[in-house]
Amino acid sequence: MSALTIRNLTKTYANGVQALKGIDLQVEKGDFFALLGPNGAGKSTTIGVISSLVNKTGGEVSIFGYSLDTERALAKQKIGVVPQEFNFNQFEKVFDIVVTQAGFYGIPAPLARERAEKYLRQLGLWEKRDKQSRTLSGGMKRRLMIARALVHEPELLILDEPTAGVDIELRRSMWDFLTRINGEGKTIILTTHYLEEAESLCRHIAIIDHGTIVENTDMKSLLEKLQVETFILDLARPVTEEPVLEGFEVWLKDSRTLEVAVPKSQSLNTLFVALADQHFEVMSMRNKANRLEELFVRLVEQNLPGEQAS
């Protein structure tokens, strides 16, 4: 069963900006799905329409088979939304925010309090339950919004940039949490600028740019499309000019650092043999960008209006 089905979704804002130009998307139940795109691509508009914060211009959206047009209340019961911006009352207490949100879904107070405790504990916020939300750190505020989105126990959780501005340790713990609830059966859709996050968490991915879906596939198939991977090599000894390596593009970034573009048709063994032949000793190697990031940049570049794919 599809958790989310979008058909020919369009959105034109009052100022004439066409944010969505007829997108189609399907997310299966239990999936961990990434929706990626540069700023202004249409990600937040798409999430806004799904969560009823933005009125669509045309098209259809259904959640677990319930149409947002004709069965809106049933559709909304199935979704939990974690927005990009903090959108809770800054003067309310943490516990009250979560309990009140449960009330908006018609959950009676005793059960709402029980659920609020459960999710605040799971997200490490129980000790802060009596604090005004404005006193929380940025990471805690993000976790509060996740607890709030889960309190009515939705089947589909949508997170818009959930780890933006969150430190590495907290980001990892948030990833673990999301992986765990996905393993328990919750469908998750996230947008992120950290492509490492999408690559390590998500099984399917859609890339949106200029209001259209430019790629929609599973992560493995997408990464296989990456034709060239760029590596940074740290050299043992300083050099004055880059080596000439047949079949590879090489740039000398500084006297001890080489950047090498390795086509999919070439093996790394060939690269190292060629370097060794020219007496270049490599001490360490890393990806310039993660694979998804490299692919993402290429796809978005291809989609630039008036530019040809290189």
Place this chain on the structure above:
Amino acid sequence: MSAYQQWVAFLTIVTKEIRRFTRIWPQTLLPPAITMTLYFVIFGNLIGSRIGEMGGFNYMQYIVPGLIMMSVIQNSYGNVVSSFFSTKFQHSIEEMLVSPMPAHVILNGFIVGGMVRGMLVGLIVSLLSLFFTHLSMQHLLITITVVILTAALFALGGFINAIFANKFDDISIVPTFILTPLTYLGGVFYSIDLLPEFWRTVSLANPIVYMVNAFRYGVLGVSDVNVYASLGAILMFVVAFYLLALWLLQRGTGIRH
């Protein structure tokens, strides 16, 4: 949502609203108590003793019902306009918009929240007035009805104002330039029968005249206008404002892109 779930959601909003205005009681409950006490002391005691009778009652007794209504009007309006605009400003309105709550539940919750504050302040002012004068209730049912309808009407007015407001200035324009003059000229401090014919006729176009007089009739048993026509007119405005507010909320005016 089932009827029970809608009831829970409605109570959630009302509770949230009551929690909000009681948490900031020095801004919401204390100022009207102080202002009205000053009115009682200055207009009722000091100046009122030189004015003598009005409508067959001493001046203090005459102005008390009007001042109670003034408190109800200002606080019902003020609660909803500031609370709903704050939820827009802080984007916490999104908490409600993503939920399955129908628009009428959201509207009812805010309106009842505003009415509770208006009527609570009205009660506080009524109790304070007892330190200055004696009040006897002539028509209890009419008194209660007119307070409820007036509180509902101005809570709805505050809601519509908040929907169209884009900045904090926009929520003070109506109270400052429309509500306050209409209230002061609405027969709170005088009987409109004292006015020259022309200005008396003009005053009849002021809706607050009908609310103040209907309430005064409930408390003192005197009115410058027909009480039942007043109640009918207020009810008609409540229905019209409710339908307008609901329509605006359903189409997402000022709150959805």
